[in-house]
Amino acid sequence: MGTKFGFRCTDCGYAATVSGGLDKGMVAVVRTMTCPDCMEIVDVLVGKYGEEGPTGDPTYDRDLNTCPNCHRRNVRPWMTNRPCPRCGKKMSLAHDVPKVNWD
Numbered sequence: 001m002g003t004k005f006g007f008r009c010t011d012c013g014y015a016a017t018v019s020g021g022l023d024k025g026m027v028a029v030v031r032t033m034t035c036p037d038c039m040e041i042v043d044v045l046v047g048k049y050g051e052e053g054p055t056g057d058p059t060y061d062r063d064l065n066t067c068p069n070c071h072r073r074n075v076r077p078w079m080t081n082r083p084c085p086r087c088g089k090k091m092s093l094a095h096d097v098p099k100v101n102w103d
């Protein structure tokens with residue numbers, strides 16, 4: 001089971017509920033990435049059954065490394081210093097946002 005956490009930028013107030021890195025559900029493997037087109041932090045599908053990378057299934061692989069909001073492929077892994085996609089300041093864990101178990 002994967003877990004998503006709330007993160008918030010204390011500078012501009014942008015908030016997102018994401019895994020925060022590589023995360024694995026029952027089927028889906030996701031990685032938290034920044035989308036420069038949406039200016040959002042999103043969990044992007046990167047693999048299946050615990051493995052990162054193409055699965056060989058064209059239907060599934062079509063969605064890999066694609067922003068779930070705009071369906072473009074400009075997503076970049078969210079760096080460990082957790083920059084805000086709006087203002088570039090460091091985002092921190094928002095403990096007042098409930099974490100979400102998925103899958």
Ligand SMILES: [Zn+2]
Nearest residue numbers: 009012084087
């Ligand atoms: Zn910000």
Ligand SMILES: [Zn+2]
Nearest residue numbers: 035038067070
């Ligand atoms: Zn996007």
